[in-house]
Amino acid sequence: DAGVTQSPTHLIKTRGQHVTLRCSPISGHKSVSWYQQVLGQGPQFIFQYYEKEERGRGNFPDRFSARQFPNYSSELNVNALLLGDSALYLCASSLVSVSSYEQYFGPGTRLTVT
Amino acid sequence: AQSVTQPDIHITVSEGASLELRCNYSYGATPYLFWYVQSPGQGLQLLLKYFSGDTLVQGIKGFEAEFKRSQSSFNLRKPSVHWSDAAEYFCAVGASREYGNKLVFGAGTILRVKS
Numbered sequence: 001d002a003g004v005t006q007s008p009t010h011l012i013k014t015r016g017q018h019v020t021l022r023c024s025p026i027s028g029h030k031s032v033s034w035y036q037q038v039l040g041q042g043p044q045f046i047f048q049y050y051e052k053e054e055r056g057r058g059n060f061p062d063r064f065s066a067r068q069f070p071n072y073s074s075e076l077n078v079n080a081l082l083l084g085d086s087a088l089y090l091c092a093s094s095l096v097s098v099s100s101y102e103q104y105f106g107p108g109t110r111l112t113v114t
Numbered sequence: 115a116q117s118v119t120q121p122d123i124h125i126t127v128s129e130g131a132s133l134e135l136r137c138n139y140s141y142g143a144t145p146y147l148f149w150y151v152q153s154p155g156q157g158l159q160l161l162l163k164y165f166s167g168d169t170l171v172q173g174i175k176g177f178e179a180e181f182k183r184s185q186s187s188f189n190l191r192k193p194s195v196h197w198s199d200a201a202e203y204f205c206a207v208g209a210s211r212e213y214g215n216k217l218v219f220g221a222g223t224i225l226r227v228k229s
Contacts, residue, residue, distance in 0.1 A: 004157075031215060033215065033217075035217075040221075041221055041222070042118075042204050042206075042219030042220050042222050043158070043204070043217075043219050044219075045216035045217065045218070048215050048216060050215075055215065056215060058216065090157055090158065092158075092217075094215065101146045101148070101208030101215055101217060102148075102160070102163060103160075103215075103217060104160065105150070105157040105159070105160075106157050107156060107157040108156075108157050110155075
């Protein structure tokens with residue numbers, strides 16, 4: 001069975017630009033979460049979506065937004081990119097939103113902002 | 115607030131030697147605890163989890179972890195390390211529902227294996 005997939009694998013953007021990252025969850029998983037992993041640190045929670053609704057949000061500015069589609073795939077959008085947004089962005093899927101913390105991660109999208 | 119501390123940034127062990135990676139958490143209720151492994155440039159792979167019950171949990175690749183409530187710890191162990199175990203290891207705790215279904219991660223421990 002296919003795991004969590006993310007696209008693109010790598011991305012280079014310039015400060016001030018906008019970026020969209022995509023994620024497809026494991027088949028049957030309805031919840032998608034996004035994490036940011038800066039080099040040398042553990043992943044930090046950005047968003048969790050379930051049934052197309054935002055169920056949780058981490059301490060990130062409004063430049064970060066996301067959505068979930070009817071097929072449970074998800075997009076993460078970041079506006080007005082800053083150098084500090086350079087990171088590995090990880091998507092994770094899980095079976096049920098409120099009772100399952102067991103999350104399965106994709107390979108990530110490496111974003112470099114210059 | 116929930117937090118996870120991994121005291122060791124780097125650990126080096128010889129191939130065939132035993133391994134213990136330390137993890138301490140701060141959480142008011144019964145925690146959901148996880149260990150993940152990350153190879154360079156890769157995503158996170160779930161090694162094992164603790165939800166309830168037996169405090170010694172078995173995972174993949176020969177890893178195990180023991181939950182000790184009195185010490186707020188969830189240390190990862192392996193009796194005999196293989197060169198392929200070299201990677202970064204993250205401990206995580208499942209946070210409370212009001213914040214959504216999120217995981218709070220430690221800063222990670224980089225494991226080096228010497229032959």
